[in-house]
Amino acid sequence: MTFLGLDLGTSGLKAILIDADQAVLAEASAPLTVSRPADGWSEQSPADWIAAAETAFEALAAERSLADVRAIGLSGQMHGATLLDASDEVLRPCILWNDTRSFAEAAELDADPRFRQITGNIVFPGFTAPKLVWVQRHEPAIFDKVARVLLPKDYLRLWLTGEHVAEMSDAAGTSWLDTGARDWSDELLAATGLSRAAMPRLVEGSEVSGTLRPELAQRFGLSPEVVVAGGGGDNAASGVGVGVVRAGEAFVSLGTSGVLFAANDGYRPAPETAVHTFCHALPGTWHQMGVILAATDALNWYARLTGSDAAELTGGLGDLQAPTKTLFLPYLGGERTPLNDAGIRGAFIGLEHATDRAAATCAVLEGVTFAIRDCRDALAATGTTIDSLLAVGGGSHSAYWLELMATALNVPVQLPVAGDFGGAFGAARLAIMAATGAGAEIATAPAIARTFEPDPALTGAFDAAHARYRAAQTAIKDLT
CATH class of the missing domain: 3.30.420.40 (ATPase, nucleotide binding domain)
Incomplete structure (x- = not known):
């Protein structure tokens, strides 16, 4: 069967x-x-x-x-x-x-x-x-x-x-x-x-x-x-695939778009925050999401611009570095959470002679990460707290990006063991439920291959960089 x-x-x-x-x-x-x-x-x-x-x-x-x-x-x-x-x-x-x-x-x-x-x-x-x-x-x-x-x-x-x-x-x-x-x-x-x-x-x-x-x-x-x-x-479906179906569980998806997803056992709408409050795929459950429109899409855009590919760009970055002076705003086609602005567009800010390909790559990863942090802050405004995150999607293949995510959000980020626990796997789990009458008990979390802890020596620097990012965000909104 x-x-x-x-x-x-x-x-x-x-x-x-x-x-x-x-x-x-x-x-x-x-x-x-x-x-x-x-x-x-x-x-x-x-x-x-x-x-x-x-x-x-x-x-x-x-x-x-x-x-x-x-x-x-x-x-x-x-x-x-x-x-x-x-x-x-x-x-x-x-x-x-x-x-x-x-x-x-x-x-x-x-x-x-x-x-x-x-x-x-x-x-x-x-x-x-x-x-x-x-x-x-x-x-x-x-x-x-x-x-x-x-x-x-x-x-x-x-x-x-x-x-x-x-x-x-x-x-x-x-x-x-x-x-x-x-x-x-x-x-x-x-x-x-x-x-x-x-x-x-x-x-x-x-x-x-x-x-x-x-x-x-x-x-x-x-x-x-x-x-x-x-x-x-x-x-x-990805939530079902990674076992995020109960209140207090959350994951971050670094795919074409970026998603910060938290399961809830009740309906808690807060539209003023631009957080999505949707039904979950299981009866009697809901979830909240902060959504950004360009995650790996932004990295792939930059890779095309430099005539490279995303894996090559991120593969040589080594250990996590302090945030770059250059800021990147990943609004290539507008933004959802928390801006709700279809007209805003992306930007590199603070380019200088020292900005080489590696520095610009880090800036892109940091910009997407700061956008996810904005989503985290929006969810927090609704009363949803996140103590740790599972990471899925193509961007989760970059250890550098997950180290950055953990430090910039100041929360442990867990990487599942090798395997696909995304939408297709979640859909297959829902197929089991439909055919057999099984419930949420089969939506277990995958084994964890590695946990990325925040680097306390860099969290303050990333807090300051995020504040500069928010200031740049305001400036770009006024321009576009």
Whole structure:
């Protein structure tokens, strides 16, 4: 008996096959690209998601039989607006989470006090609802044909099962969910020109959402009785993957975006802090997130600028150094927590003759880390405290970055043993829950390979550097 997790990311789709003991048996992936047809725009073709899923299924089936797969779980990038007509045909490319074109529409919706009161969150430009208002205004012929709005992973679900279904953690990022009640808000839907008829049916992440379509089961050698779990938004699924499902547990994800994620056993909205308060992927649980839009994305941008690659840049840094004089603000496409500013842009400040490639690399890592520290401070303002962090994502492969993170945040940072405990693994765990009735007890934390402790000799210097970063942040806001 095996279980499959699919994680639809921005840069690729990943599949993980695990057994009933949660041992990873096989993995497969397929790359994806992002189209940026205008400044601040970010789009993908849903057809590319299906092609990537087909590639992953074929790769897994070539490695081993999939006949014993019992359930599939889904994880995916949040907030994307996938618009379908009455025949389930895609009307336009999906507008992604890091697309900021609807900043004016988001501000208008956020000015309506009902949105914060009901959703528990600011209406950010990257969320789904303002994108629909933008389409209504700028592409009215398309808006008039919209019969269904799906999130990215739920379009994969439609392909897998033929069902229009979403789950709570992803739906909480649309600005249409009553996050406390875990249900669509008819009032907020009406405020954006939509109704409940356009929304998918809601389930919990650990519940069954449908059964695999017979033609897909036959094509890839699966049983026609395979069920598909509700799954989770990428961060909620990652929380399940690393065992952050109980109050007091937290992780930091250094992926394309950066996320500081803390689990809660109750609903504690604080929209004024720009902290996201969403449903978790398990029933009766919620979580809070501070989100920055560019983490490894900022490092990869700098690597391209220097004609290098990220691993080469970070690999030669050695032991943690005192903060650089140069400051980097990682706002390449706006920022969420705590700024809520789609127009702010990044900067290098304090460049001098002594700023070489290594110093600039350190500045980039420090800038992203200070942005995560801002998220930590925002969560603290809601009463959420973090005593230690698990580190996941591509950036966690850099020991230098984790030493920096521990020292700049003055909190131990734990690195799990080698393995993938992210969204795909969490989705596979949710598949186990859906198929067997298991609960949060199977979402255990991974073994820890190494703990990075704060360097007391440098914490003061990084406190001072963060204060300079905040001053630079204010200056850049005034300029942009």
